[in-house]
Amino acid sequence: MTSALFSPYKINGLELANRVVVAPMCQYSASDGMPTDWHITHLGMLANSGASLVVVEATGVERRGRITHGCTGIYSDASEDAFARIVAHCKRIGTAKLGIQLAHAGRKASSARPWEGGLGLKPGEDPWPTIGPSAIAPGAAWPAPRAMDEADMTEVREAFVDAAQRSVRIGFDSIELHMAHGYLMHSFVSPISNKRNDAYGGSLEGRMKFPLEVLRAVRAVVPKGMALGARISSTDWMDGGLTGDDSVAWVAAMKKEGLDFVCVSSGGVTAEVRTPTTPGYNVPIAEQIKRETGIATRVVGLIATPKQAEAIIAEGKADQIALGRAMLEDPHWAWLAAKELGADVARPKQYLRAAPKLWPGASYRDNAA
Ligand SMILES: Cc1cc2nc3c(=O)[nH]c(=O)nc-3n(C[C@H](O)[C@H](O)[C@H](O)COP(=O)(O)O)c2cc1C
Numbered sequence: 001m002t003s004a005l006f007s008p009y010k011i012n013g014l015e016l017a018n019r020v021v022v023a024p025m026c027q028y029s030a031s032d033g034m035p036t037d038w039h040i041t042h043l044g045m046l047a048n049s050g051a052s053l054v055v056v057e058a059t060g061v062e063r064r065g066r067i068t069h070g071c072t073g074i075y076s077d078a079s080e081d082a083f084a085r086i087v088a089h090c091k092r093i094g095t096a097k098l099g100i101q102l103a104h105a106g107r108k109a110s111s112a113r114p115w116e117g118g119l120g121l122k123p124g125e126d127p128w129p130t131i132g133p134s135a136i137a138p139g140a141a142w143p144a145p146r147a148m149d150e151a152d153m154t155e156v157r158e159a160f161v162d163a164a165q166r167s168v169r170i171g172f173d174s175i176e177l178h179m180a181h182g183y184l185m186h187s188f189v190s191p192i193s194n195k196r197n198d199a200y201g202g203s204l205e206g207r208m209k210f211p212l213e214v215l216r217a218v219r220a221v222v223p224k225g226m227a228l229g230a231r232i233s234s235t236d237w238m239d240g241g242l243t244g245d246d247s248v249a250w251v252a253a254m255k256k257e258g259l260d261f262v263c264v265s266s267g268g269v270t271a272e273v274r275t276p277t278t279p280g281y282n283v284p285i286a287e288q289i290k291r292e293t294g295i296a297t298r299v300v301g302l303i304a305t306p307k308q309a310e311a312i313i314a315e316g317k318a319d320q321i322a323l324g325r326a327m328l329e330d331p332h333w334a335w336l337a338a339k340e341l342g343a344d345v346a347r348p349k350q351y352l353r354a355a356p357k358l359w360p361g362a363s364y365r366d367n368a369a
């Protein structure tokens with residue numbers, strides 16, 4: 001039996017051993033944007049998960065673009081150095097390639113860490129002023145952001161460019177722009193959060209204008225062969241919000257600007273809206289985007305079992321599977337998935353004796369009680 005999930009895949013110049021990706025996951029454990037020892041451990045562990053690619057958490061392109069005081073940021077030389085050490089470490093000890101998610105939290109910035117409530121920071125908690133397309137708060141627990149003018153847009157665009165250049169220097173293999181979950185780029189595209197009446201609002205074309213300008217500027221400084229993608233909220237799950245058809249147009253426009261892949265997520269435009277809890281809830285729109293745009297399509301969201309992931313790839317509904325919580329629960333998820341699907345994955349030599357296919361006679365599970 002050949003597994004589709006464990007077949008190789010190539011996006012632009014990025015050669016990947018299989019279709020399993022670790023989704024970006026904030027750790028809220030940085031110090032003024034700088035990754036710490038926690039990240040060495042966390043990313044080092046996931047670099048040996050068997051996934052072909054690990055995407056580093058939403059990393060703010062400017063200080064005010066972090067979600068919380070604990071979020072990573074890539075706006076300083078100190079942070080660039082810290083990331084460079086971690087990426088070199090992961091590549092030395094691990095089997096996965098490394099991507100980074102470049103982000104700006106926009107009106108959802110200045111929030112508390114989830115385990116401290118996750119709401120907007122209150123006076124006394126060192127809050128900071130936020131920016132967005134319109135002065136519309138993401139929920140009752142946040143102040144309204146300041147509506148951005150063109151000078152703000154230039155600043156943010158330049159911050160994305162600077163962050164992309166730092167990411168290339170650090171040695172990341174891929175860059176993913178965060179255009180999902182109600183953060184700055186998504187909040188421009190969604191009609192729920194963008195009520196502007198200048199060239200950057202109104203129709204979908206107007207609402208896409210600023211994020212497309214950011215993408216164009218980033219693409220211009222990222223090497224041609226480097227895989228550049230975006231994570232999108234493919235639907236707002238709200239009446240009057242973004243739909244799958246809007247997302248097809250949105251992804252097609254980004255593909256024209258040189259986008260290599262899309263990661264299909266959803267939701268997050270307001271604090272109140274709840275995403276579905278059905279397995280693989282983003283798969284139908286991912287399938288539509290893949291079919292109608294032809295772009296390399298990654299899908300995420302309640303995909304947890306090897307058989308479920310295998311079927312999505314084998315049936316051609318997506319090209320890659322990103323896993324979040326399943327990887328936190330079992331950081332060797334792909335090792336056991338490969339075993340179940342009759343495949344195998346690269347493992348560090350220190351652990352080879354637990355790999356039946358790579359170390360003949362190591363079938364300890366078959367002999368265990
Ligand atoms: C702890 C945690 C942190 C997350 N941080 C990010 C993030 O930095 N960027 C992002 O796009 N999504 C983030 N997400 C969402 C996940 O990437 C993923 O889309 C979501 O958890 C659904 O996938 P799952 O069902 O496999 O967990 C986070 C999720 C978790 C559980």
